[in-house]
Amino acid sequence: MTSPFLKAFLLSSFLFIVGIVIGILVSNSKIIHLNDLMAQVKTDIDNTELQFLILDSMHSNKTCMYLMNSASKVGLETYEMGKQVEGYEKSKSISLSDFNQLKMKYTSLLIRTWLYIEKIRTTCEGNYSTVLYFFGSKTCPNCGNQGMVLTFLKEKLNENLLVYAIDGDLDLAPVEVLKDTFTVNKYPTLIINGEKYEGFFDSKELTEILCSDNKNLSICNVS
Secondary structure, rough: OHHHHHHHHHHHHHHHHHHHHHHHHHHHHHHHHHHHHHHHHHHHHHHOOOOOHHHHHHHOOOHHHHHHHHHHHHHHHHHHHHHHHHHHHHHHOOOOOHHHHHHHHHHHHHHHHHHHHHHHHHHHHHOOOEEEEEOOOOOOOHHHHHEEEEEHHHHHHHHHHHEEEEEOOOHHHHHHHHHHHHHHOOEEEEEOEEEEEEEEOHHHHHHHHHHOOOOHHHHHOOO
């Protein structure tokens, strides 16, 4: 006759193993989903660059119209992708090693997206603003507050404000190149439409900076 204690032990062991298997499956599902999102953004950028080459070679006057539509789509995709990465980091729902690999891939794609969006903004005089936000994941007392301010303004401006958050402590060559290019020595540092701003800026200060460069934004001249 099987002991009740043995039955309980076997049942708890079974449930433990099932829990591990489910956890692995959920983690893998999230990794696959995020990889799919990143692949979609990369494909959209590749397609738009090809559109640009075609239209430019034919001296089309519709080049900027196509590019601006693409910029809006890629901006929204990148924003959604960033929210998922942040959610995975907070929930710790995937392993640290898997998350670090994803973060490296995501950051590289984010930088490429920012370069692409900036090119469209300057070439086509786009009616949107870009913010390259350097934060420190190790020591940066004001970075959390700065992120909240940027999120607040992003929700107000939607596709007219494109924010790209870069972990300056990440050991990634493109990050180092950007930091050297803009001489980023402290966090937070914001690159707003190509201009550098060091330190923390509240919503009022950031609104003034954004509106000084683009008075057509909906947050400007609000009584």
